[in-house]
Amino acid sequence: MATMGQLWTNTGSSLATLMFIYTIFKQFFPHFGGHLEPYLHRLFGRFYPYIQITFHEYSGEHFKRSEAYLGIQSYLSKDSSARAKKLKANTTKGSKSLVLSMDDKEEITDDFEGVRVWWQSKKEGTTRQPFSFYPAADEKRFYMLRFHRRDREVIIERYLEHVMREGKTIELKNRERKLYSNTPEQSHGNQTKWSHVTFEHPATFDTLAMEENKKEELKSDLIKFSKSKDYYKKIGKAWKRGYLLFGPPGTGKSTMIAAMANFLEYDVYDLELTTVKDNTHLRRLLIETSAKSIIVIEDIDCSLNLTGQRKKKEEEEEDGDDKKTIEKKMMKNEGENKESKVTLSGLLNFIDGLWSACGGERIIVFTTNFVDKLDPALIRKGRMDKHIEMSYCCFEAFKVLAKNYLDVEESELFEEIKRLLEVEEIKMTPADVGENLLPKSEKEGAETCLKRLIEALKEEKEEAKRKVEEEAKEKKEEEEEKQRKKEKKAEKEKKKMIEENGEEDRQV
Numbered sequence: 001m002a003t004m005g006q007l008w009t010n011t012g013s014s015l016a017t018l019m020f021i022y023t024i025f026k027q028f029f030p031h032f033g034g035h036l037e038p039y040l041h042r043l044f045g046r047f048y049p050y051i052q053i054t055f056h057e058y059s060g061e062h063f064k065r066s067e068a069y070l071g072i073q074s075y076l077s078k079d080s081s082a083r084a085k086k087l088k089a090n091t092t093k094g095s096k097s098l099v100l101s102m103d104d105k106e107e108i109t110d111d112f113e114g115v116r117v118w119w120q121s122k123k124e125g126t127t128r129q130p131f132s133f134y135p136a137a138d139e140k141r142f143y144m145l146r147f148h149r150r151d152r153e154v155i156i157e158r159y160l161e162h163v164m165r166e167g168k169t170i171e172l173k174n175r176e177r178k179l180y181s182n183t184p185e186q187s188h189g190n191q192t193k194w195s196h197v198t199f200e201h202p203a204t205f206d207t208l209a210m211e212e213n214k215k216e217e218l219k220s221d222l223i224k225f226s227k228s229k230d231y232y233k234k235i236g237k238a239w240k241r242g243y244l245l246f247g248p249p250g251t252g253k254s255t256m257i258a259a260m261a262n263f264l265e266y267d268v269y270d271l272e273l274t275t276v277k278d279n280t281h282l283r284r285l286l287i288e289t290s291a292k293s294i295i296v297i298e299d300i301d302c303s304l305n306l307t308g309q310r311k312k313k314e315e316e317e318e319d320g321d322d323k324k325t326i327e328k329k330m331m332k333n334e335g336e337n338k339e340s341k342v343t344l345s346g347l348l349n350f351i352d353g354l355w356s357a358c359g360g361e362r363i364i365v366f367t368t369n370f371v372d373k374l375d376p377a378l379i380r381k382g383r384m385d386k387h388i389e390m391s392y393c394c395f396e397a398f399k400v401l402a403k404n405y406l407d408v409e410e411s412e413l414f415e416e417i418k419r420l421l422e423v424e425e426i427k428m429t430p431a432d433v434g435e436n437l438l439p440k441s442e443k444e445g446a447e448t449c450l451k452r453l454i455e456a457l458k459e460e461k462e463e464a465k466r467k468v469e470e471e472a473k474e475k476k477e478e479e480e481e482k483q484r485k486k487e488k489k490a491e492k493e494k495k496k497m498i499e500e501n502g503e504e505d506r507q508v
């Protein structure tokens, strides 16, 4: 079979040479044998069993590189870098690293479903200026795909689609990811638009301190989502998923979002609701987001008064600490909040209205310190599919931090830390644990940092005890005050009654 193939190739090359000689000949004798041409082409086609397809770098009138060419370039980059002898290195706009592709006139083979194809990188129209260092303006590059005509069906129906799909995936992997925000400084007219910087957050699931099984569950949930395009289509749902991250400040909600984005290689859109003018503006921002992205709304409970009267009423009954944090965050947003007319229904529409299905493959994340404050409509399953609690540091999470910060996986001090976290149930956020573990100077060793953490945990325990005592004292004083007031009132009423009775007696 190989020799047959060889024979065909040889026959093909001889015919190609013949055609080439004929073309040159025609240049000098343009009027000679014009009528022979169609016959020669037919003859060439009969004996040459290969089909060729060309993909030009620039096609049509647009001065934009063709998507097919770029897709093929990415697809071939993985094979070319390993197999081609002459390579070209390019930096493409928005790409985080060099793209290696095969140089002109190089050829590589590719196998697909038992079929072999040949790819060649070519250029034509090389009328170079004799002393120019720059490529000639009319130099046109293209890829040429060659395959046997018996494989036409496989190539046209499946292979080309496979090349484009794989090429897109490689392109996406190689692209520089972005962090978008809708800051008011970037407003155009009176509407804020997305502006972006390169997303370079170093957080990963490996560095994230939380229970291992929770981490694994979330990772497999994300993988399942990113591979479920067909499934979402089958069940008739837009390809998106909502996560609600809740927990006290410093427990890693924002860090988790960065880890998710790095894990899936998605862009991040950090949506500041307070600077969004109204529901229409919100919808426009949504349409401008791209696929493979995470849309984040941080501190959703403080961004807007989304829950209306219900929330206000509940806040009045709030205990001290919660109320203070909400007030602080509300005050931070107050200035920007004045003009925003985004409503709860506008936000719900943003999450799962018809527009939200445009583009697909999006994750929406809300974070909050107080999950109970949110309107149930906003976080019901289907809208926020997964609710994840980020909590105080447990021993397992501490071990991740110790490994990250100190490169320590075992120490005799671990026992004490385990006891403090698990038996004494001391509450400390991963942010505070990390702060204590961070060496303050080059001289500080792991043991010093672990001891500092133990001290801090004990102090935290004392502090918590003091707080409980103080609260009990305050409550007792409040009760006593209430009791005093009650007694005073009763005494007043008694006095009044006596006075009234005395008056009546006098009148009688």
Ligand SMILES: Nc1ncnc2c1ncn2[C@@H]1O[C@H](COP(=O)(O)OP(=O)(O)OP(=O)(O)O)[C@@H](O)[C@H]1O
Pocket: 207, 208, 209, 210, 247, 248, 249, 250, 251, 252, 253, 254, 255, 256, 368, 369, 390, 429, 430, 431, 432, 434
């Ligand atoms: N679970 C965690 N794993 C690793 N690092 C953490 C974790 N939680 C907090 N940190 C560290 O603490 C810092 C603050 O955490 P982060 O900003 O993620 O908290 P947050 O929950 O978003 O807080 P807030 O509610 O105030 O927004 C981070 O820079 C990170 O280094």
Ligand SMILES: [Mg+2]
Pocket: 253, 254, 255, 298, 367
């Ligand atoms: Mg945060």
